[in-house]
Amino acid sequence: MAFITCQDASFGYEGNIAVSGLNFEVRRGDYLCVVGENGSGKSTLIKGLLHLKNPIEGSVRMGDGLQPSDIGYLPQQTVAQKDFPASAYEVVVSGRLSARGIRPFYSRRDKAAANESMERLGIAPIRNRCYRELSGGQQQRTLIARALCAEGKLLLFDEPVTGLDPVAAQELYRLIERMNRETGVTVVMVSHDIGSAVKYASHILHLKTKQVFFGTTAEYVNSPAGKIFAGDGEGGPAGPPTGEIPEEGERNV
Amino acid sequence: MFDTLAEMFSYTFLVRAVVVGLLVSLCAALLGVSLVLKRYSMIGDGLSHVGFGTLAIATAMNAAPLTVSIPVVVLAAFLLLRISENSKIKGDAAIALISTGSLAVGVLVISLTTGMNTDVCNYLFGSILAMSKEDVTLSIALAIIVLAVFVLSYNKIFAVTFDENFAKASGVKTGAYNMLIALLTALTIVLGMRMMGAMLISSLIIFPALTSMRLCKRFKAVTICSAIVSVICFFIGVVISYIGATPTGASVVIVNIIAFLLFWSVNLLKVRVRK
Structure with a gap:
């Protein structure tokens, strides 16, 4: 049984369907990249995977011993957080919460894990700085460090490179790929950077308000939806895949 | 100075008022940090108005104010939370x-019923004479509960306040924590309302958090600092109101404003110096 199985699932807001016809599964050790343009339903799907949102129809099931608390999640930033008085360390260590259960305090191991993931992302020197005084990229890295130190079985990233400069973005992609390869942690990433998706991911899910493609990266590159981007696989960030795919039902929200 | 304090505390009603006030301001400050950061400051204000309504009804029915106010205000807290x-x-x-x-x-x-009299004024702007023995017991119990909840679930409260979606995804029952905070806020407001006044009690929730956020950079520091600021401001406010025969609630709020301005200007100075 796979970690996550989606069967004919649809998600939406207040009766409007944002994304439908989802049939895919995420297995242990996969690196799934969810691609698609703005408004294609990527973030809605993420909410569904996190059980913040129930499917309108169809089902999303967890299996193979995956619990909701095993998911480390990196959200897109909300405005309210930007002026939050917290140190970078306090934010990172809160990633350990899912492993805590009802035990109220962080153990030495939790603190060590937080410090280690800060080292990994190169933000150890700013551990005591105030979150609201960090640059956008540093804030992003802090949130990533939080997701990393959750040390669950599955890491869920929602547009992780937003606000990072190209060098930092590539570093981050490499870091995530290394984590996936070395520790075997399963990765699900939402991205509109198809070039990097093809370069690093093992599986691709292409959305366009419905499921356009799901399969391995090799299959994707040879598929009609993916062919357009095949040449971009080795390059830098590819442009957003706007309007080039021969698919009807285009929608911008 | 010490003579004044000694004289002050020779009155039983003042001792009661100070004990209740200190505990209420401690609880309000702790809950306030989370409420202010979650943009729920208005809930505190709304609750105190509901509290005023229930006080009036309780007086009309000749019932004990707390027995009527507590359930109604708690209900209102859940309602307001749901709405926001x-x-x-x-x-x-x-x-x-x-x-x-x-x-x-x-x-x-x-x-x-009674007509517009001094009672109304007392409900709206507070009276130091309002505290009974029952209130002292209740506020001690409340303070213990708030402190225990805060210490035991501090990390979860941080996560829920900082990023509710993440907390939810980590398996924290965010709804339950929001309810808990609303419930404790309702109790704090009902207890403090008759002394501070329905119009002024929400300042105890909002001011200390905002004041300590001027200077503190860490969540833990903000929480501890606002608890200390709140307690000190209340005490100074009560002493001033005793010496100058001014209304207690208003005096405490004024002291809080001064503290806020003080912290704010220190922060300005710090930024200036660093440049």
Whole structure:
């Protein structure tokens, strides 16, 4: 049984369907990249995977011993957080919460894990700085460090490179790929950077308000939806895949 | 100075008021940090208005104020929380609706029964004479509960306040924590309301958090600092109100404003110096 199985699932807001016809599964050790343009339903799907949102129809099931608390999640930033008085360390260590259960305090191991993931992302020197005084990229890295130190079985990233400069973005992609390869942690990433998706991911899910493609990266590159981007696989960030795919039902929200 | 304090504390009613006030301001400050950061400051204000309405009704029915106020205000807290969670803009208006509505009900009930008298003034702006022995016991119990909840679930409260979606995804029952905070806020407001006044009690929730956020950079520091600031401000306020025979609630709020300005200007100076 796979970690996550989606069967004919649809998600939406207040009766409007944002994304439908989802049939895919995420297995242990996969690196799934969810691609698609703005408004294609990527973030809605993420909410569904996190059980913040129930499917309108169809089902999303967890299996193979995956619990909701095993998911480390990196959200897109909300405005309210930007002026939050917290140190970078306090934010990172809160990633350990899912492993805590009802035990109220962080153990030495939790603190060590937080410090280690800060080292990994190169933000150890700013551990005591105030979150609201960090640059956008540093804030992003802090949130990533939080997701990393959750040390669950599955890491869920929602547009992780937003606000990072190209060098930092590539570093981050490499870091995530290394984590996936070395520790075997399963990765699900939402991205509109198809070039990097093809370069690093093992599986691709292409959305366009419905499921356009799901399969391995090799299959994707040879598929009609993916062919357009095949040449971009080795390059830098590819442009957003706007309007080039021969698919009807285009929608911008 | 010490003579004044000694004289002050020779009155039993003042000792009671100070004990209740210190505990209420401690609880309010702790809950306030989370409420202010979650943009729920208005809930505190709304609750105190509901509290005023229930006080008026309790007086009209000759019932003990707390037995009527506590259940109604707790109910209102859940309602307000639900409203603010569902939609941000409409929630704002709905809180104002409930606030003014319960204020109107309170005023109407009072004018139909006892008539507009000093009671109304006391409800609105507080009276130091209002604290009974029962209140002291209740506020000690409340303070213990708030402190215990805060210490034991501090990390979860941080996560829920900082990023509710993440906390939810980590398996924290965010709804339950929001309810818990609303419940404790309701209790704190009902207890403090008669002394601080229905119009002024929400300042105890909002001011200390905002004041300590001027200077503190870490969540833990903000929480501890606002608890200390709140307690000190209350004490200074009470002493001032005793010496100058000024209304207690208003004096405490004024001291809080001064503390806020003080912290704010220190922060300005710090930024200036660093440049």
